[in-house]
Amino acid sequence: MSRISTDRMRELLPLYFIMGSQNCKLNPEEVLIKAIEAGITQFQFREKGENSLKGRDKIEFAKKLQTICKKHKIPFIVNDDIELAIALDADGVHIGQDDESAEIVRQKIGDKILGVSTHSIEEVEKAILEGADYLGIGPVFHTKTKKDAKSVQGTELIERVRDKGIQIPIVGIGGITAHNAASVIKGGADGVSVVSAISMSDEPYESAGELRKAAF
Numbered sequence: 001m002s003r004i005s006t007d008r009m010r011e012l013l014p015l016y017f018i019m020g021s022q023n024c025k026l027n028p029e030e031v032l033i034k035a036i037e038a039g040i041t042q043f044q045f046r047e048k049g050e051n052s053l054k055g056r057d058k059i060e061f062a063k064k065l066q067t068i069c070k071k072h073k074i075p076f077i078v079n080d081d082i083e084l085a086i087a088l089d090a091d092g093v094h095i096g097q098d099d100e101s102a103e104i105v106r107q108k109i110g111d112k113i114l115g116v117s118t119h120s121i122e123e124v125e126k127a128i129l130e131g132a133d134y135l136g137i138g139p140v141f142h143t144k145t146k147k148d149a150k151s152v153q154g155t156e157l158i159e160r161v162r163d164k165g166i167q168i169p170i171v172g173i174g175g176i177t178a179h180n181a182a183s184v185i186k187g188g189a190d191g192v193s194v195v196s197a198i199s200m201s202d203e204p205y206e207s208a209g210e211l212r213k214a215a216f
């Protein structure tokens with residue numbers, strides 16, 4: 001298997017759903033199925049923070065969500081936990097600046113998808129050099145999900161990256177809803193990633209569908 005192409009990566013980013021048991025209002029498996037039926041294009045398993053599952057419970061929960069993604073041919077990405085991603089043969093991993101370097105993670109995961117959170121031009125250029133396939137840039141708007149989120153930056157960095165002619169696939173993240181998703185794409189992102197807009201919704205199918213329409 002070889003590294004995913006830029007064009008193919010771009011196709012996976014339009015509506016990137018991120019969820020863990022700790023930020024899900026209804027049954028997580030049912031929410032994921034509804035989100036997939038509504039048209040999400042990629043899924044990230046992000047089990048962290050207070051009340052998150054650990055050890056065997058986390059592994060078993062991840063396997064259940066990965067099975068759902070496999071059945072519907074939706075890429076299953078694991079946040080932070082490289083060892084878990086390798087153990088499950090996940091489709092990829094997402095790391096932040098406080099995780100292992102992208103260079104080391106790339107060596108560990110081979111040709112799997114590698115996503116990196118970036119907050120400056122320097123971090124963008126380093127992530128590209130070290131083998132990132134896509135970047136997460138934000139928080140674009142105020143977010144309640146990530147307790148240690150950096151300051152809200154709108155689409156300013158996304159626009160600066162595009163103005164420099166950097167074409168790596170980018171997904172915006174942070175406080176994105178059906179009401180503001182279009183502005184993220186207008187700012188130069190290839191997609192939007194959301195947690196609460198779907199995971200905390202009473203109607204995840206409708207919420208994901210509105211986002212899909214709003215962003216594209």
Ligand SMILES: C=C1C=NC(C(F)(F)F)=NC1=N
Pocket residue numbers: 016018044046079094096115116117135136137171172173193
């Ligand atoms: C902190 C994060 C920032 N961006 C992303 C993604 F949207 F996938 F790029 N995922 C994260 N977990």
Ligand SMILES: [Mg+2]
Pocket residue numbers: 079080094095096097098099
């Ligand atoms: Mg991380």
